[in-house]
Amino acid sequence: MKQIPLPIGVDAEPDFDNFVAGDNAAAVDALRRLVIPSPPVYLWGPAGAGKTHLLAALARQLRAEGARVGWFDAETPLPWEFDEGWWLVVIDGAERLDAERQHAAFALFVESATHGAQMAAAGRLPPVDLPVRDDLRTRLGWGQVHAIKPLTEAGTRAALRREADRRGIFLSDDVMDYLLTRFARDLGSLMTLLGQLDRFSLAERRAVTVPLLKKMINEESGHA
Template sequence: MRQIPLALLAPPAHSFDNFLPGANAEALAYLLGLMPADPPVLLWGPTGAGKTHLLQALAERWHAAGQRVAWYDADTPLPWELPAHDSLLLLDDCQRFDAGQQHAAFALFVASAGQGYTVVATADAPAVDLRVREDLRTRLGWGPSFQLSPLREAEMRAALRREADRRGLLLGDEVLDYLLTRFERNLKGLMALLERLDEFAMANKRALTLPLLKAMLADQPVEKFEPDPNL
């Protein structure tokens, strides 16, 4: 277990305010109304559908309300301890848990039952299809379950433009089209690529252009590509 540090909640934190629901409005509405001691919730879907974003948004919201939050994932070292007081327990990417972590996750469910804790978990498939121990699968599937779908292209464009605006970047159609046609439409991956491009542009003191993007991807000096006429 690790307590969610306040640094995680500093900008650019993933929050409900910057989550684009797309087809996931039902899951978003349920999480916004989540209360202590509610039944466990499972959010499932492919990478890039916003599962971890929603967990971090919950962490921010519950922190702001003075609630405790504990986070467990495949990178959280054992042992996993249950917080001393009623808390929000977040289990991210349960399909990645090894045998020891699966045992620990099940133990959290058992120890927290009826004690005022709330569990929200994520996975890449519904509980019935998860390759985890049977008792953990049963607990994950006990409460509400929501399938999350990736954003459609128009929604993904809006999300990337909003992040570029937040960074003070001018994200032109040429660069955006290149990102969406040459790379997997995985918002998490595209956001990471945009962050990398932002850092590359700052290091080279250049505007965000397609030649700059190609220079970064080719790992070549910017000078070998067409210079930016705006600078």
């Protein structure tokens, strides 16, 4: 069954407390304790491992301290202009930057160094393997580099159970197995799907079951 894009809605904003660390505890701790400004931070790992979540958690932590944050990715329109009020500048999806955005990203590194802002970035590849210009690759790999590993199946199940408990959902083994065998296995997609299922079950006034999940997917895909 094809994964259907579903809206996040009012789900919890990413922070360090709602990130399921798994084998990434050291990286999470390093980000929590990051002293601003420090050398650049770069996170790499497969899609869905939680890189964007961690960048957002870092941004949220700094905003709570009164900081301002600039956030860029491959879809951010040009020009990219640095704001001297930023404490943190984030570049997500480094491997997807085109030539113009690579140039803009390098300029942000230069401006950040000049004004004492923290740089943090993420991509699916380690810095040495990124398909970007050499000077940008060097900047991305200059400071802390953390490999972010996806959860094991047991960790994913535990995370889904915890989120279901938080929402007051009884998640049966049948529903859990269906989620893990029919949809994208990364935790971000599964959490989004669980949130949608929670709202759908409330609207239908029915318990969360495999038939209810199938009905939701059929309606979302226009096959009601």
